[in-house]
Amino acid sequence: MNSRNTSATGAHLIPISGPVGRRQFIVAGLSAGASLMASAKALAQGAIVPLHCVPPLPPGQAAAFSPASGPVRVRKSVFDLTPAEISRLKNAYAELKKLTQADPRGWHHQGEVHCWYCSGALDSLNGMEIHGGWWFLPWHRAYLYFHERILGALIGDPTFALPYWDWDSCTDDPRDMTGRNRFPGEVYGFQGDTTNPLHDSTRAVGPNDRIPTTLVGPTTVKSILAAKSFTDFGGSGNEELPVVADSPGDPQQMGQLEGAPHGGVHLWTTDPRGFSGLSNMGSLNSAGFDPVFFAHHANIDRLWDLWVQGTAHANPKSNRWNNEQPFFFYDQAGTWTGIVISQMTDPGGPLSYRYDPPNWPAGVAVAATASRTLPRTAQATPLGTPLVELNTEAEAKILPAAPTTLNVALPAQVRARVAETASTGTLVLRIDGVEVPSDRGAVIQVYVNRPDATAAAGPSQGYVGSVVIVPSTAPNSLHLHRSVLRNFGFTLAPELVASLANRENLSVTLVPVLGESAKPAEFARYRRVYIAPR
DSSP: OOOOEEOTTSOEEEEEOOTTSOEEEEEOOTTTTSOSTTTGGGOOTTOEEESOOOOOOOSSSOEEOOOOOSSOEEEOBGGGOOHHHHHHHHHHHHHHHHSOTTSTTSHHHHHHHHHHTTTOSTTOOOOOOOSSSTTHHHHHHHHHHHHHHHHHHHTTOTTOOOOBOOTTSSOSOTTOOSSSOSOOHHHHOOTTOTTSTTOOTTOOOOTTOOOOHHHHSHHHHHHHHTOSSHHHHHOBOTTSSSOOSSSTTSOOBBOHHIIIIIIHHHHHHHOTTTOOOOTTTTSHHHHTTSTHHHHHHHHHHHHHHHHHTSTTOOEEOOHHHHTSOOEEEEOTTSOEEEEOGGGTSSTTTTTOEEEOOOOOSTTSOOOOOOOOOOOOEEOOOOOOSOSEEEEOOSSOEEEOSSOEEEEEEOOHHHHHHHHHHHHHSOEEEEEEEEEEETTOOEEEEEEESOTTOOOOSSOOTTEEEEEEEOOSSOTTOOOSSOEEEEEEEEEOOHHHHHHHTTOSEEEEEEEEOOOSSOOOSOOEEEOOEEEEEO
């Protein structure tokens, strides 16, 4: 950095010059135990809390996106990289970090891009929110594409490709240490590896930590990949009722892929016990400042690519989704560029990249890459009238730190409708209006007909998924967006739906996942809980 103003608190205000003026970050220093804006005491060494993340002012109208030229880039698992590929990755990030703050492609500008699109910095200036709905997957695909092209250009290698962190290459057994649901520290660095350009000092995970398989294991991931609707897999826009949001334009359902595993891995990286939401990876406005963010999201992108190749799976047909919402980035030449979703739904097309399957388990031959079809599109199937409601209060209801069970009777006519849906469609458990403070993460395990459930590291009977919210900003950082509000949907497995047809009652148990810290009287709030057919 060019200059530093060091306060008596031990935190640094780091001015970053650019075309739109001074931009600042709060960065925790060596003695950040005191308070700066009531925040430094909550920050780990090297944690970033952006004060501003307005993009560098473009010189004029955005250029239209042009398809990538050159070879098809091949993204591999970070665990399958050769020593030469690891060196190439480190060299690319080293070059990126050498760029001056006047260069819109530079490292801090790359991190600011994500901040801008996730409720913004402490000045509360931000672009559109791309989390919590159907913009999540395509926006991040574009973000990774431009980031990858910049890195390749900086080292003069058109074949350069980001790796993906395949945390889903594991078993359901939380005691199994052979899976890849661990941090790839051999490449990205563990604590103390400060000479590694991929290192980030805010990570709190070591070689023996494992991501809970409730979040990333095969039972969870297979259930997500089995979702028939893009709404349930990747999120919805605001066409779907009922509306529970701050404004009519807010997205109406977070896709299951975005909640867990995506959000869970973010929170785990900086707080593997409590999932509290700590900078950098554990907070949306600072996550893009950790290089492992891009490997994490490459795996999310890979899973979207796997899902859309599934039988009868389709992306939204809506023209609003495909063509009416451009995203803007600086490309590898520093040109302000606009791209729409219809230009990036097929990675092997205009974006010119593909994924090699992971070489896991070790010693098992990697399956040949299946022949691909062009991604399909289809009109989203809206939810039908709720069959049963477990909570209908207009006002938000407090979820305490302890497990909470909601119960409702299933009359004969409802059981008949459930049996009909089991043979013709999908049943979705919706939990609407989940609200947490904007500076706090949340993981809530959801069980059906398991009133005795407690927080578990691996999936068990009745587990249908997890509500996961990644905070917008660091703890106690006085962000003007006081809370995060999200809606969740969980597709119920056919065998679970079949069992409901023979029951006279239904229970849904919400289990907050907490570390060893004090248990708050109010962990989160929620509004409606109901089951509806799709």
